[in-house]
Amino acid sequence: MSxxxxxxxxxxxxxxxxxxxxxxxxxxxxxxxxxxxxGWTAKAEIYLNGATVTRYEVDGKPVxxxxxxxxxxxxxxxxxxxxxxxxxxxxxxTDPKMPQHGFVRAAEWKILNTARSSSxxxxxxxxxxxxxxxxxxxxxxxxxxxxxxxxxxxxxxLEVTNRSNSEFRFDEALHxxxxxSDVRNIHxxxxxxxxxxDKVDGLARKRLDDAPLRLTGETDRxxxxxxxxxxxxxxxRSEIAVGKEGSLSTVVWNPWDKAENLVDLAGNQWPGMxxxxxxxxxxxxxxxxxxxxxxMKSTLHLSSRGYRRAY
Ligand code: TA6
Numbered sequence: 001m002s003x004x005x006x007x008x009x010x011x012x013x014x015x016x017x018x019x020x021x022x023x024x025x026x027x028x029x030x031x032x033x034x035x036x037x038x039g040w041t042a043k044a045e046i047y048l049n050g051a052t053v054t055r056y057e058v059d060g061k062p063v064x065x066x067x068x069x070x071x072x073x074x075x076x077x078x079x080x081x082x083x084x085x086x087x088x089x090x091x092x093x094t095d096p097k098m099p100q101h102g103f104v105r106a107a108e109w110k111i112l113n114t115a116r117s118s119s120x121x122x123x124x125x126x127x128x129x130x131x132x133x134x135x136x137x138x139x140x141x142x143x144x145x146x147x148x149x150x151x152x153x154x155x156x157x158l159e160v161t162n163r164s165n166s167e168f169r170f171d172e173a174l175h176x177x178x179x180x181s182d183v184r185n186i187h188x189x190x191x192x193x194x195x196x197x198d199k200v201d202g203l204a205r206k207r208l209d210d211a212p213l214r215l216t217g218e219t220d221r222x223x224x225x226x227x228x229x230x231x232x233x234x235x236x237r238s239e240i241a242v243g244k245e246g247s248l249s250t251v252v253w254n255p256w257d258k259a260e261n262l263v264d265l266a267g268n269q270w271p272g273m274x275x276x277x278x279x280x281x282x283x284x285x286x287x288x289x290x291x292x293x294x295x296m297k298s299t300l301h302l303s304s305r306g307y308r309r310a311y
Contacts, residue, residue, distance in 0.1 A: 026047050032150075033121055044056045053156065054066045067264055068269060082176045086103075088102050111126060124147070142161060172286065181236035190228040194250075219256070244297060244298050249282065253274075
């Protein structure tokens with residue numbers, strides 16, 4: 001029996017969830033949910049490669065961006081959706097040979113559990129654990145559990161457990177690519193008056209003023225010490241709220257014309273996306289005691305007429 005068919009047998013939920021072969025033959029989980037009471041339908045897809053949520057739609061409207069030129073290959077990060085960054089954010093702090101953004105976004109995760117609630121919410125739990133290979137890169141024992149719940153909102157919770165006998169410090173991110181009509185016409189609220197490190201200006205420390213954040217060129221900002229909900233306002237689409245728990249950093253990124261240097265984001269796709277990432281990095285990195293766990297959660301909610309705001 002193939003790996004996919006064995007996982008289908010164990011984890012499929014009729015009418016809600018199926019394990020199938022996706023792009024490049026990579027295993028993906030397709031999830032459907034609907035709210036009979038108020039008539040919404042939602043769909044999501046998660047690749048076991050990096051436990052990457054690559055698709056999230058509400059009433060047929062896409063919330064996430066995934067590059068048309070993304071690779072779908074074993075050991076390669078997917079360009080789009082919600083890659084998981086752990087245990088360092090950005091370049092490795094000391095070794096330039098190490099992969100950017102850690103090593104779990106290009107690793108194969110395992111399905112631990114699937115379920116559907118009486119209200120129609122479908123949940124998948126994925127896992128990834130330290131191994132000899134990871135300890136050779138990052139000398140700590142850890143376990144990750146990633147819980148994705150699809151209902152009217154998409155909830156993604158990353159739990160890190162320290163299985164070492166000493167504390168360790170780590171960065172983490174849910175590196176969310178949101179779909180927009182044109183990044184030059186959107187604005188983001190929720191980060192007003194917030195300090196940030198500007199990665200396009202030598203990490204200079206700045207503070208946003210009272211105006212909503214509008215992007216006018218390459219933007220790569222690490223907002224710090226903020227637990228705020230961010231709202232993405234797009235004149236051509238419904239508002240998207242990015243809520244979070246257990247996270248004090250928020251990153252806003254669009255490569256603008258530098259995207260042409262990214263083979264998996266080529267073809268002038270950059271106007272169609274903006275990253276609003278749920279993060280812990282820099283002075284918000286997490287120090288975890290031996291045996292302890294920490295959970296960071298990101299929630300995406302597409303506002304549309306007739307629904308009360310989740311936040
Ligand atoms: O989150 C923003 C960022 O750190 C940018 O600096 C840019 O490097 C982006 O991540 C994408 O990184 P990647 O390694 O996926 O090309």
